[in-house]
Every structure is written in structure tokens, then in C-alpha cells.
Amino acid sequence: MLEAKDLSFCYAGADQWALKDVCLKVEQGQCLVLGGSSGCGKSTLVKALCGLIPHFERGIRAGRVFFKGADLADLCMHQIAENIGAVFQNPRSQFFTTSVCDEIAFGCENLGLGRREIIKRLERSLERFGLDPLKEKSIFQLSNGERQKVIMAAIHAMGPDLWVMDEPSSNLDPRAVAQLTDIIKGLKQEGKTLIIAEHRCHYLKDCADRVVLMEKGRIVSDQSAKSFFSQSNEELGRQGLRWAHIPTTNFKAAKPASQVKANQLKARELAFRYGRHKPELLKGLNLQARGGEILGVTGANGAGKTTLAMVLTGLLKERGGKVRLNGELCKAAQRARRCRMVLQESDHQLFAQSAEGELALALGKGGAADGRIKELLAQCGLDHLAARRPQCLSGGEKQRLVIAAALATEPEVLALDEPTSGLDAGSLRQVGDLLKGFAARGGVVLVVTHDYEFILSCCTSVIRLDMGRATTRLPVGEMPAEMHSFLVGEAVPEGFS
Template structure:
């Protein structure tokens, strides 16, 4: 069904995540995984199959991309979309409507389905994907996970023979990832051909048939499912891959063998923690709403500088709302936020706090990566900018435009910019979404260094590997309030805390 033969592609402008002489074949009914470090070419391979290369992205192409025996380059886009449906990492990039029902039927309308067939298919999709709570909703009012389900449903509705998934789990909580797993399993039972680019591997253990590991645009290795799952931890980490089994993730693992355990550095962007005053931030009886709908209430907890606090909970529990409140971007309906006993207004919080957003495209403004790091910072230290880029593995891209980076590289750039900001309260909203194992370890190391410098650090995350690597405290939201507030250690990690993260 899918074939890339001697396929090479170099993006116009010199972007590095192209492909070099790729040989890839996916048979009817196979589920094939593309994995590897950020920027290795996974998304480019997806674009070659769905026709975005060469119909949308400019560059130099060699070799052939075939879909059901036909050359993709010679096929019109409407014909390609009838054969292959794509779910992108950021579902917002593929929405054309403002309500969920219209979005689900959009593809069917473009393929000229009759009204009766659309209604019948809509009911079938709703039942099979359990979409009843998402019907007739405003897309802009959905959580990230709910948007991803609608994107999947819109593709599933037209029932293409080939399904292409590009980092589909990047912004999903554990419960929605389980639903995604069930959806992919349903596609397999229907005999669909599936090509999936992914960093999170644990939920695909029972689904994949083969795995292709890419490195710098080339295929480094090809494994059967059995061979892939038998890789040792050292071999897996050498390839920059994440864990195959979350039950085996150890609390306190610091990625030493990947070379990012740098706690204790005090030069450059990291101030020496022992010379900084301690901070205690308290939230008392807080309540917040979003678009006039209550999100949570009676939330109270205390955070101390030097800790790394994970904010967890299911999609839609209000984690991002809490993050925005901590940064002064959202006013509380009730309650207060105080620092060392002094109550803070949203304006004062905005002066003290910096937020790395979940969708980093909202906060990238400058024309080069280097300038982005210093954007909005008065008298930014050029040395600190260079060191931040080096810490995040982006120094070689300093003169590139931020929009030419891969999704994972953009995420790392936003983290680098937070380091240069010199703010006392740092809030990271899903900082490892779309990141490979190496990049996740880079972020964990940066967070530990910031904690050693007595910063107040909050991390909104669904990522148990990140939490195990660096977090010392967990705040879990759900059911309109606070469900969990406790410190993390070796005794509670594998049991109650592990299950609270994944529920």
C-alpha cells in the first residue's frame, strides 16, 4: 500500500529534517512505526505519503513515493485524501470548522457523500469512537485531547485504506492515550494500513508489526515487533527512544547515561542557589472558570523554591487554567496567590513568572532562533542566550527562523527562552510533548538545574518519564478540584502515585 523507493527530499531553505535515499514498504493491513530523535525525518516521511510533498512543501525531491501502486506526485490531492487520511500532531492545523459535527463530516462533504450516507456514517462513528460527549460542541472549547479525538474521527469517518498518524499522543493524558490505542486496534481489525510517527512507545507495544528507526534522514535500523521490544535499555537509549514499558520507569532516574545529569552547574544562565533567598508560594481557596464555566474550586497548596512540582490530571481538568493563573494570565474567581506571605495581583505575577505554552507556536515571534531566546528580555546577556541554546541542543540553528524547526525543536527553543528570562516562577505546560527520549532528558536536566538555583518550578505534564526523572511533588486536579497533593519518593512512586498519574 505504501512504498518509498530511493526517496530523498531536501526542504527549500536548508531545513535539516529531510530524507536521504529512504527505502520503506508497508503492506496491506500492517501497522508500522517510525521513530527516532526529533528532526530525524519522521514527519517528512508522512508528508511524502500524503502528498504534502511535493504539492505543498517546496524542495528537491528524488525517487518515488507510491500509494496503492500509484505515484503520489501524479495524483491530485482529492484522490490522495480518498486513499490516505492523516491525523497531525497539532489537530488545530487540520480544522476547517468551529463546531465538532461540521468538522467530522467535512471530509465526507468534500468527497460528495449523500446526506443519508453522511448521517448514517456520523452515527456509526459516534458509536464506535464513543463521541457522544463531544457532539455539537464548539471546537474552541475543547481540551487538547478532545480536539485530537475529533481530528481522528474526521479521518475515520471517510474510512480511507491508509491511516497516517503523526505524533498522535503528544498532548494526551493517559486515559485518552488508552482510547487512542483502542482506536488504532479497531483500525487494525478493519484491515487498515497504518503508518505512525511517534515518540511515546509504550501504548504501541501490542499494535505495531515493524519499527523503522530514523537518524538524520536515513533509516538506521528496521525491527520486527519482537526484535524491537527485545532491545536493551542501553540500546534503546542509544537510539534516543523512550521507554517500552512504563511499569519499569524508575523514580529518580536522572538520564546519567545520556549525558544530561548536570545538576550543580552554576555558570552562565544558572545562578548559584545558595545565594538566593527561598520563596514560598501559597494558593488559598482558589476557584477559576473558563468561558463562564467553573473549572475547579477550593484549590489550596504550598510550593517552595527548589522543588519541581508536577501538575497532573485528565484532559480538561483545568491544568492549563491553573498554569495561567500562576503566571497572572488568568484572574481567579475566588481565593488568592501569595509569595512569602505577600498577596500577588495578576499584574505582579506576570512580572515574576514565565510560561512555556503547550502550543509553542503562540510564543515564537522573532526572525531567528537566537533572537527568539532574547525576545522581550531587557538587556539580554548574549552569553546566556548562547549557553541556553547549547543546553537545549539548538546552537547550530541559531540563525534559522523558528518556524523552520521541527515540533520538538520548537518546544526546546521555548524552554531555552524561559532560561534567559531570569524569572523567579517558571511554569512549563507540557514541555516534553513531541520530544524524544534524549530531548526529554535535556528538559529534565534543565529543570533540576533551575531547582538547584532556588527557582519556583511548575510542570503541567502527562509524562510519567519526565516526572520520574525530576519532579519532587505532585498536584493532581480532577472532578472540579484538588485530588492529590503529596511529595514524591521511591516508596510511593510505583504504587499510588503511578496510578494517579495514569488514571
């Protein structure tokens, strides 16, 4: 159905090949998983397999990609869109309208379908992806996970034979990931062909037929899914890959770090809503965190996790309740000076022309900060990329740079929103080490995350938000199987409340 022959690609202005001599053949109805470390070429290959290379991305291209015998380079984009659907990691990059229903219908309208057929497909996709309660909402009112589901529903409505996905689970909560698994199984039953680039592949264990691993723009392994998933998490870790299995036995989790002086953050009866007539997202929420701990904040998409982090760090002003930092009543403007937040999309927090320039901008101390900049770059493993443009870094490198810029100001509280989205195993460990080091120095760390592997390996405890309240706090590591149920929202382990 799809075949890449001797495919190579170098981005305009780059000095090395992003893809080199890639040969890949995918049969009708197969589910193929692309794996490998950040920067290995997965996303570039995804762009080539859905026609964005060469139609949109500028650069040097060699080789060809055939879909049902036709070279994608010879097809118009509307012909490709009829047959190939692409789901990218950042849903914002794919929106064309401002409402859920309009977005799902947009692709069908561009295919020239009749009104009745569009309505039929719209309703079917809304039901398939559980979006009916959100159909009247604006795109801007949705969480990142909800936006991802809208994009997938829009692709589903167009009915392509081939689905190409880049990190489709990166913004989804555990329950939504389980739903994604069911959706992929359903697409396979319909005879659809799927190519999925992923770091977190445990949810694909019962869906995948093949796993292809890449390194430095080349395919280095092509094996059956049965062979790949027969390997233990430890074996995969030695290859630089993320977990493929949910642990069911006790796991050695992170412990609170010892420090000389620990900061303390307390929130009492916290309330917030976006606008006077909007529903409350936070309702009488109580929370306490102290330095040395890394507190994970989880919950369903749209539960208010990101809103909570923004309120606690002063980026949003609470509508009710009180926040105390080290025992002092602290207003939003004061918290904004004493706290830092790392947003989910790192590109929105990168402004300078180089990695070292980004840290200099954060420090704002001119030449006197040179030593501190070198120290921070070394801590986040970016000292060899000091002069590199931030936009040219891999996803993991960008994330570490943004965290380093936040740490440069030595905040008392550091909040992060999905900091491991799109990260490989090595980058995940490096981000974890940065946070553990900050916590050990007495900093308060709040991590909004759905990443089960990161929670078990880095967090010391976790709370789950439900209906605007922090319902339960649970220590990490004692009971990983129960913890997974807790994160999904199915159960609260006995003895915790």
C-alpha cells in the same frame, strides 16, 4: 499496498536533504511504527506518504511513492483523501470548521456522501472516540487532547484504508492513550493499514508489526516489533530512544534540589470560569509549591490543568480565592510580571529572526545582554544554532529555546504546558536538566504533563486535578507501578490523600 522507492526530499531554502534514498514497503493490514530522534526525517516521510509532498510542500523531490500501484504525485488530493487519512501532531492545523459535529462531518461532505450516510458515520465516530458529550461544543472550548480526538474521529468517518499518524499520543492523557491503543487495535481488525511516527511507543507494544528507525533522513533499521520491544529501556536509551516499557520496580526519581533561598507559591480556594454563565473549571483549589521542587500537574484532558497554570502565572485572572508569592498577596497583574509560562505550542512564542535574537528580545537590554545570551544558549545546547531561524529548528530545539527565553527574565515561578510533547529522549533529558537547574536556584517549577517518563525522571512530586480540584499529591519514584495507575486516575496509593 504502499511503497516508497528511492525517495529523497529537500525543503525549499534548506541546505541538506530531509529524506535521502528512502525505500519502504508496507503491506495491507500492517501497523508500522516510525522511530528516531527529533529531526531524523519521520515527519517529512509522513508528509510524503500521505501526498502532502509533493502536492503542498515546496522543495526538491526525487524517487516515487506508490499507493496500490498509483504514483501519489499523479493523483489529485481528493483521490488521496478518499484512501489515506493523516493525523498530525498539532490538531489546530487540520481544523476547517468551529464545532465538533461539523468538523467530523466536513470530510464526508467533501467526499460527496448523502445526508443519511454522513449522519450514520458521524454518530459511529462520536461513539468510537467517546466524543458524544462534546458534540455540541466549539472547537475553541476543547483541550488539546480533545481536539486530537476530534481530528481522529473526522478521519475515521471518512473510512480510509491507510492511516498515517504523526505523534498521535502527544496531547493525550494516559486514559486517552489507552483508548487510542484500543482504537488502533480495532482499525487493525478492520484490515486498515497504519503508519505511526512516535517517540513514545510503549502503548503500541501490542499493536505494532514492524518498527523502522530513521537517522539523518535515512532508514537505519527495519525490524519486527517483537525484536524491538524485547529491548530494555536502558538499551533503547543508549540508542537515543524513549522508553518502550512502563517500569514496575522502584525507580530512582529526582529529589528536591538544595538551594540558598527558595521561592514559595501558595493558592487558597482558587476558582475560575470562562465567562459568567460558564461552568467552573477550578473550584476551591488549594496548592502549595516551593523552590527546589518540580511539581507535576496531571489529570484527564479538559480537567483544567492548563487553566490552572495560566491563572497561577497571571495570564488569567482568578474569579475567587487568593494567590501568595513568597508570603505576599499577589494579584494577577503582579504575577504576570514575576512569573513565566511556556505554552504547549512553541511556535506561538517565537518572534525573532534568530535564536540569539529571541533571547535578546526576552532580555530587552541591548548589547549589555550579549554575555547572558551566550550563557543561556550554551545551557540549552543551542550555542551552535545561535544564528538559525527559530522556525527552522526541530521541535526539541524550539522547546528548549522557548524555555531559555522564559528563564532569561529570571522569574520566581516557571510553569510549562506539556513541555515534552514530540521530544526525543535526548531533548527530554535536556529539558529536564534546564528545569532542575532553575529549581536548584530556588525557582518554583510547575509542569503540566501526561508524560509518564518525564514525571518519573524529572518531577519530585505530582498532583492530579479532578473536577477542578487538586485531589491528591504524591511523591514520585517510590512506587512507579502505583504511580502509573494514579496518573491514569484508576487508584490512589494507600496512605496518600
